[in-house]
Amino acid sequence: MIRFLKKRLPDDPANSGALNDLSFILIIFFIVIAGFNINKGFLLNLPDREKPRVVKTEELIVATLDENGALLLDGNPVSAEDLRRETEALQKEFPNCTFLLQIHPDAEYQSVISVIHDIRTLKVENFSFRMTGGAE
Amino acid sequence: MSSMSDIGFLLLIFIMLISLINQRHEVKIEYSEAKKLEQTQETENLEIWVEKNGRMSVNGSFVNERELEGIIAETLSLKPGTRVHLIADRATPYKFVNGAVSILQRLQHRVVSFVVEEEK
Numbered sequence: 102m103i104r105f106l107k108k109r110l111p112d113d114p115a116n117s118g119a120l121n122d123l124s125f126i127l128i129i130f131f132i133v134i135a136g137f138n139i140n141k142g143f144l145l146n147l148p149d150r151e152k153p154r155v156v157k158t159e160e161l162i163v164a165t166l167d168e169n170g171a172l173l174l175d176g177n178p179v180s181a182e183d184l185r186r187e188t189e190a191l192q193k194e195f196p197n198c199t200f201l202l203q204i205h206p207d208a209e210y211q212s213v214i215s216v217i218h219d220i221r222t223l224k225v226e227n228f229s230f231r232m233t234g235g236a237e
Numbered sequence: 238m239s240s241m242s243d244i245g246f247l248l249l250i251f252i253m254l255i256s257l258i259n260q261r262h263e264v265k266i267e268y269s270e271a272k273k274l275e276q277t278q279e280t281e282n283l284e285i286w287v288e289k290n291g292r293m294s295v296n297g298s299f300v301n302e303r304e305l306e307g308i309i310a311e312t313l314s315l316k317p318g319t320r321v322h323l324i325a326d327r328a329t330p331y332k333f334v335n336g337a338v339s340i341l342q343r344l345q346h347r348v349v350s351f352v353v354e355e356e357k
Contacts, residue, residue, distance in 0.1 A: 120242060121241065121242050121245055124242065124245040124246050124248075124249050125245055127249050128245065128248050128249050128252055131249070131253055131255075131256050132252060134256055138261050139276060139278045140276075140277050140278045140282065140284070140322050140324075140350060140352045141274040141275065141276050141277060141352065141353070141354075141355070142271075142274055142275070142277050142322075142350050142351045142352040142353040143271075143274070143275065143277070143350065143351045143353070144275060144277050144348065144349075144350050145348070145349055145351060146347050146348060147338060147341055147342050147347040147348075147349055148342070148347075149342075149345075149347060150342050150343075166331075204331045204335075205331070206330060206331060206332035206335070207330045207331070207332065208330070208331045209327065209328050209329070209330065209331070210287075210325045210326065210327055210328070210329040210330075210331060210334055211269045211270070211327035211328070213331055213334075214269040214270075214271055214327075214351065214353055215271070217271075217351065218271040218272065218273065221273065232331060232332065232335045
């Protein structure tokens, strides 16, 4: 008697192919979502009120942000580009120069961030900021 | 094959739970923008949200300056390595942000992250 070998069909107890795909897609989705809450911005060292640093005036650049977000250098309005140029020039002469930003209480936060961003781009090591007038 | 799907579902439940634990109490604000940012996230983080009307919130609860000082002091005493993030609306007058900054200076915790979004 010829025995025909019956082809044995592979066992497939549960048709879980689609569920497996779905579960792995959801895993990837949640892994990606978990990465969305990462804070980015600028890490700053706040000035120490109790131990103020002494800086030479020739190594110091003082800029003021008024209530409209306009920049002032020695009381004169300047553009962000002019301020960058002045800072770069001072940095060339004094690599350890200090940039002090004086902020009007009603200046918008975005204008402060823009200045901080420019200072960071210029890699100024010593950056300090304070609010002018009002309670500090 | 069934063990693979079991592993898959266990991983899924695990990751879902982790994402729930990491849930953030967000306040609706318009972020400030900048071109070049750095990552300031740490293992332990404390987020201080400041709205443009000066209202501050931490972990979903509105706080005044005194309460904020207490929360910061307590958090830092329990977890000294906590990174403090200041997240303010772009139109917030700086005086309100300065309130939080002053508290950090008083507590001698001088490292702070100003959180912004990448400029579009």
